[in-house]
Amino acid sequence: MPxxxxxxxxxxxxxxxxxxxESVMRAAQAAGVAGILGECGGCMSCLTCHCYVAPAxxxxxxxxxxxxxxLLSAIxxxxxxxxxxxxxxxxxxxxxxxxxLPEWQG
Amino acid sequence: xxxxxxxxxxxxxxxxENYTSREFAxxxxxxxxxxxxxxxxxxxxxxxxxxxxxxxxATESIVVALGKDGLVAYHNVCPHRGRRLADGCGRASQFxxxxxxxxxxxxxxxxxVQDRDDWEGALDDERIDLWPVRVDTWGGFIWISMDMExxxxxxxxxxxxxxxDPFELEEMRFRWKVELHLPxxxxxxxxxxxxxYHVAATHPQLIKxxxxxYTQSFAQGKHANFGYWKxxxxxxxxxxxxxxxxxxxxREGVIEFFRQIEEDLNAIQTDRDFEAAKKIMDVLPPDADAxxxxxxxxxxxxxAAADDGTSYPEKLTFEAMAKAGSDWHIFPNCVTLPYxxxxxxxxARPDSRDPENPDKCVFExxxxxxxxxxxxxxxxxxxxxxxxxxxxxxxxxxxxxxMAQVQAGMKSSRFQYAxxxxxxxxxxxxxxxxxxxxxxxxxRG
Ligand code: FES
Ligand code: FES
Ligand SMILES: [Fe+2]
Numbered sequence: 001m002p003x004x005x006x007x008x009x010x011x012x013x014x015x016x017x018x019x020x021x022e023s024v025m026r027a028a029q030a031a032g033v034a035g036i037l038g039e040c041g042g043c044m045s046c047l048t049c050h051c052y053v054a055p056a057x058x059x060x061x062x063x064x065x066x067x068x069x070x071l072l073s074a075i076x077x078x079x080x081x082x083x084x085x086x087x088x089x090x091x092x093x094x095x096x097x098x099x100x101l102p103e104w105q106g
Numbered sequence: 107x108x109x110x111x112x113x114x115x116x117x118x119x120x121x122x123e124n125y126t127s128r129e130f131a132x133x134x135x136x137x138x139x140x141x142x143x144x145x146x147x148x149x150x151x152x153x154x155x156x157x158x159x160x161x162x163x164a165t166e167s168i169v170v171a172l173g174k175d176g177l178v179a180y181h182n183v184c185p186h187r188g189r190r191l192a193d194g195c196g197r198a199s200q201f202x203x204x205x206x207x208x209x210x211x212x213x214x215x216x217x218x219v220q221d222r223d224d225w226e227g228a229l230d231d232e233r234i235d236l237w238p239v240r241v242d243t244w245g246g247f248i249w250i251s252m253d254m255e256x257x258x259x260x261x262x263x264x265x266x267x268x269x270x271d272p273f274e275l276e277e278m279r280f281r282w283k284v285e286l287h288l289p290x291x292x293x294x295x296x297x298x299x300x301x302x303y304h305v306a307a308t309h310p311q312l313i314k315x316x317x318x319x320y321t322q323s324f325a326q327g328k329h330a331n332f333g334y335w336k337x338x339x340x341x342x343x344x345x346x347x348x349x350x351x352x353x354x355x356x357r358e359g360v361i362e363f364f365r366q367i368e369e370d371l372n373a374i375q376t377d378r379d380f381e382a383a384k385k386i387m388d389v390l391p392p393d394a395d396a397x398x399x400x401x402x403x404x405x406x407x408x409x410a411a412a413d414d415g416t417s418y419p420e421k422l423t424f425e426a427m428a429k430a431g432s433d434w435h436i437f438p439n440c441v442t443l444p445y446x447x448x449x450x451x452x453x454a455r456p457d458s459r460d461p462e463n464p465d466k467c468v469f470e471x472x473x474x475x476x477x478x479x480x481x482x483x484x485x486x487x488x489x490x491x492x493x494x495x496x497x498x499x500x501x502x503x504x505x506x507x508x509m510a511q512v513q514a515g516m517k518s519s520r521f522q523y524a525x526x527x528x529x530x531x532x533x534x535x536x537x538x539x540x541x542x543x544x545x546x547x548x549x550r551g
Binding site: 044045046047067070071073074075076077104106 | 154155156173174196197198199200202204207209210211212217218220
């Protein structure tokens with residue numbers, strides 16, 4: 001049960017115990033993280049699960065695949081450390097990883 | 107004040123088929139809408155990066171969004187297999203097609219083709235980005251043009267900014283919005299607001315207090331205006347068509363004018379103006395003349411605007427207002443009646459759900475007003491599909507009641523052409539001459 005840290009755009013911090021094997025998007029949704037919408041359920045068609053991974057935690061997870069990278073490039077407030085949280089699987093390695101949420105999803 | 111070049115007497119004619127024929131509607135769809143600048147919305151509708159709205163006209167649909175560097179506009183169609191990309195309005199940081207997921211960034215560039223390798227590189231030479239549309243702003247409105255080689259918006263508007271800039275339409279915000287679905291040609295709806303010649307017969311209650319209702323009208327290139335420039339009488343006095351003045355006390359006439367506009371139209375002049383006008387009973391003696399009563403009411407309105415955190419436009423002098431006149435047709439499909447404190451704006455289009463049907467249109471009425479900072483209301487569009495049973499206020503109900511009767515009447519076998527008034531209905535005449543140049547390649551006789 002890795003503990004994930006979500007920081008809403010307004011600064012609210014939520015610590016969430018994720019089940020190993022589920023996506024970070026689902027863990028956030030289940031815990032009521034407001035800044036993650038995940039409208040498409042994780043099939044990379046809504047882009048409403050955008051998050052920024054804390055740079056120090058980037059190496060705790062595999063990098064994005066080509067399709068995710070291309071989609072991220074279309075997001076207006078994309079940054080170096082942007083990810084679609086539905087494409088990150090919660091593993092034990094993610095313990096303590098921090099996800100900052102953007103001002104808006106879409 | 108405008109002057110009219112003297113010309114030999116003539117009786118202009120407008121062919122009925124411009125309003126009733128399917129061929130003409132089809133020709134408009136082919137030759138008009140893609141060649142002109144059109145109002146797609148208001149600038150304040152797109153506040154944040156990613157906010158978008160769609161604008162449908164005839165067979166076309168345009169999506170306008172606020173990108174990082176300003177407004178962007180595209181044909182609202184996916185190059186893959188043609189699905190419309192965006193629907194209504196909202197906020198999205200990219201356009202992603204709901205059919206197969208092709209994705210475009212706000213610059214219109216295709217950033218994702220699902221399973222692109224299936225094309226083995228052949229897509230690289232294919233057009234897969236969104237088709238751009240030109241976008242610009244004037245008067246707080248978002249304007250688009252599908253003609254990538256055509257004139258700029260400034261060129262297109264011709265003299266309009268010179269006359270209407272002083273009204274600062276960009277400082278106004280929506281007071282209310284109505285969208286009517288009407289069984290009439292889009293031009294029939296718009297033309298109900300393109301002359302003042304109908305006021306005495308259609309709005310008899312108004313001419314008791316609206317001054318001299320006689321109008322003159324002028325072509326302004328593609329556009330046109332009308333105003334009250336001949337034998338001007340102050341608001342609050344009765345039309346010379348009536349015998350004598352209805353109100354012996356000029357103050358009461360002025361207040362009655364503002365009351366009618368507020369209660370029966372709810373636009374142009376504002377609620378604030380009406381409240382302010384009532385005070386002339388206190389500040390003026392009962393024998394005040396009509397001009398003093400009107401000007402005092404306006405100055406009280408100006409004060410009321412200031413007290414409410416806004417103002418009347420600084421450059422809008424009485425001279426500037428007289429120069430502009432009362433009503434402008436902005437070719438092809440908008441009309442505005444601007445005032446110090448507010449404005450009416452009309453927009454008409456064929457109904458996109460049945461774009462070749464000459465008997466159907468979508469007609470919008472926007473009441474705009476100057477608000478103090480943060481005081482503008484959240485306004486939802488009221489959609490009306492049954493105008494016979496749903497009122498939009500006495501004055502507009504009276505105008506709308508003519509429309510279906512006109513559309514039906516023009517289909518009579520005896521009605522070949524309309525006979526517009528050469529002095530007071532020049533907006534309508536000029537509209538058809540300009541339209542025919544676009545649609546038929548030349549104006550009819
Ligand atoms: S949940 Fe829709 S893209 Fe991630
Ligand atoms: S039609 Fe848009 S992706 Fe297929
Ligand atoms: Fe009218």
